[in-house]
Amino acid sequence: MVRDKEETKRKLLAAAVQEFAEHGIAGARVDRIAKNAGANKAMIYAYFCSKEGLFDEVLKQQVDAAIEAVPITADDLAGYAGRLFDRYVEHPEVLRLAAWHRLENGFDAIPEAEAKAYVHKVAAIAEAQEKGELPQHFDPEELLSLVVHLSILGFSSPVASRDLVVRSVDQLLRSR
Amino acid sequence: MVRDKEETKRKLLAAAVQEFAEHGIAGARVDRIAKNAGANKAMIYAYFCSKEGLFDEVLKQQVDAAIEAVPITADDLAGYAGRLFDRYVEHPEVLRLAAWHRLENGFDAIPEAEAKAYVHKVAAIAEAQEKGELPQHFDPEELLSLVVHLSILGFSSPVASRDLVVRSVDQLLRSR
DNA sequence: CGCTCCTAACTAACTGGTTGGTTACAAAAC
DNA sequence: GTTTTGTAACCAACCAGTTAGTTAGGAGCG
Numbered sequence: 001m002v003r004d005k006e007e008t009k010r011k012l013l014a015a016a017v018q019e020f021a022e023h024g025i026a027g028a029r030v031d032r033i034a035k036n037a038g039a040n041k042a043m044i045y046a047y048f049c050s051k052e053g054l055f056d057e058v059l060k061q062q063v064d065a066a067i068e069a070v071p072i073t074a075d076d077l078a079g080y081a082g083r084l085f086d087r088y089v090e091h092p093e094v095l096r097l098a099a100w101h102r103l104e105n106g107f108d109a110i111p112e113a114e115a116k117a118y119v120h121k122v123a124a125i126a127e128a129q130e131k132g133e134l135p136q137h138f139d140p141e142e143l144l145s146l147v148v149h150l151s152i153l154g155f156s157s158p159v160a161s162r163d164l165v166v167r168s169v170d171q172l173l174r175s176r
Numbered sequence: 177m178v179r180d181k182e183e184t185k186r187k188l189l190a191a192a193v194q195e196f197a198e199h200g201i202a203g204a205r206v207d208r209i210a211k212n213a214g215a216n217k218a219m220i221y222a223y224f225c226s227k228e229g230l231f232d233e234v235l236k237q238q239v240d241a242a243i244e245a246v247p248i249t250a251d252d253l254a255g256y257a258g259r260l261f262d263r264y265v266e267h268p269e270v271l272r273l274a275a276w277h278r279l280e281n282g283f284d285a286i287p288e289a290e291a292k293a294y295v296h297k298v299a300a301i302a303e304a305q306e307k308g309e310l311p312q313h314f315d316p317e318e319l320l321s322l323v324v325h326l327s328i329l330g331f332s333s334p335v336a337s338r339d340l341v342v343r344s345v346d347q348l349l350r351s352r
Numbered sequence: 353c354g355c356t357c358c359t360a361a362c363t364a365a366c367t368g369g370t371t372g373g374t375t376a377c378a379a380a381a382c
Numbered sequence: 383g384t385t386t387t388g389t390a391a392c393c394a395a396c397c398a399g400t401t402a403g404t405t406a407g408g409a410g411c412g
Contacts, residue, residue, distance in 0.1 A: 003361050003406055024279060026203035030398060040363050045399065096279065103200060103275055107334060137347070142340050145333035149325070152332070157321035158283060164318050171313070172347050179380055179387050206372060216389055221373065 009047050011037040016058045021093035024100040025055050059101055062094040063111045072121045074128035077147050078169040084151035085165045095155055118144070135175050146172060185223050187213040192234045197269035200276040201231050235277055236287055238270040243293045250297075250304035253323050254345040260327035261341045271331055294320070311351055322348060 015037035019028045030051055034041040048054040070087050073080050088095050101109075125140040138146065150168055153160040191213035195204045206227055210217040224230040246263050249256050264271050277285070301316040314322065326344055329336040 001362090001406065005361070008361080024200065024202060026200060027280070029396095031396095040361095041398090042364095042400075043362070046361085051398070099275065099279055103272060103279070104203070107331075138340075138344075141335045145329065145336055145340070146326075146344055149329050149332045149336075150322075153321065153325050155283075156325045156328070159317045160321055160325075164314075164321070168314075168322055168348060171350070171352070172344060174347070174350065174352065176347070176350065177380070177388085181387070184387080205370090207370095216387095217372090218374075218390090219388070222387085227372065 008037075008039050008043055012039055012044060012047065012054070013058060013061065016054050017062065017093055017097075020055055020058055020100065021096040025052065025104050028055075059097050060111055060113065062097055064113050066091065066094045067113060067117045072124050074124040075133040077134070077143065077173060078166045081147050081151045081169040082162055082166045084148065085154060085162050088152060088155065095152060135173055137176055138172070184215050184219055188215055188220060188223065188230070189234060189237065192230050193238065193269055193273075196231055196234055196276065197272040201228065201280050204231075235273050236289065238273055239287045240289050242267065242270045243289055248297045248300050250300040251309040253301075253310070253319065253349060254342045257323050257327045257345045258338055258342045260324065261330060261338050264328060264331065271328060311349055313352055314348070
């Protein structure tokens with residue numbers, strides 16, 4: 001038997017991602033996470049304090065990874081929306097985790113990394129507008145909200161495709 | 177003491193709407209619903225079979241009410257989006273209930289009333305396109321998805337306003 | 353290298369409170 | 383007096399979290 005704290009934490013986190021994404025916080029079962037990780041339940045409390053502590057860590061890691069994986073391209077918001085769409089298709093867990101989190105904890109309590117990335121993205125859009133790379137008929141915050149929201153269209157409608165997401169962002173950016 | 181089956185069912189349903197909207201299916205507590213309804217827990221099982229049965233009835237009623245309250249105006253989709261937005265601000269429960277339901281039951285299992293209303297709305301949009309009241313650069317299904325999705329923008333972004341929803345639908349419909 | 357000792361990592365079993373659901377009984381309504 | 387509506391107490395299963403005890407494996411030492 002190999003004893004490795006970091007490895008055990010990793011396996012617990014990996015199992016927790018699946019469990020929480022599928023069942024949410026209230027629906028997740030601590031015993032199931034431990035079993036699927038091939039670890040002992042007590043380790044969860046040793047390493048993450050509580051079920052909620054484990055969820056917080058899971059969400060943080062997933063949000064960080066998603067933010068890093070899809071950097072904004074302010075001069076090509078349609079492409080950015082498409083890449084977000086792709087990311088969510090490949091890693092639907094992060095969207096589900098965020099949705100559970102918002103439903104269970106209200107609209108406040110946004111992960112810190114998300115808030116920080118938000119500021120940066122708004123600034124990038126504002127700059128692109130000044131350079132004339134983007135139209136001005138939406139504020140930077142508005143544009144970011146619209147693009148991000150449209151990129152998750154596929155999780156609200158079954159008929160939505162990547163192409164539709166890109167085309168609609170494109171249409172939003174057309175000059176008037 | 178007054179005994180009235182329908183009245184008791186009504187009070188149970190009203191309490192269940194709040195409980196399920198706030199906590200979801202897994203997080204909702206049957207005892208709390210009964211207590212808040214001023215009724216006995218056993219009545220839930222007499223009238224709705226199970227916790228899930230109660231949830232299904234709650235969701236059905238809320239979806240029916242929302243569909244009836246906001247009829248589509250295919251020749252004015254921006255106005256339609258605005259009215260949907262208003263409805264969700266006034267009755268956020270239905271959106272939360274639907275969100276819990278989708279997370280817990282997957283993307284299938286859409287309430288029947290919703291599927292039926294969907295067909296009707298797509299047809300109305302197609303007709304408006306034929307009449308030239310709507311542009312043709314999106315399919316009817318696509319347009320409906322976009323409008324409905326944009327109307328819930330406020331629940332994905334804190335900076336979204338009614339005005340933003342209306343303006344973005346308007347921009348989507350501009351001729352190219 | 354072989355041995356002991358120590359500690360961090362791990363485990364199995366348990367606990368106390370909770371939960372969805374049931375049942376035996378009571379009383380209102382007709 | 384019979385049927386419908388309601389109640390209180392109950393139950394077995396479940397669940398997050400704890401604890402007392404076990405073991406792997408490295409450090410120190412000869």
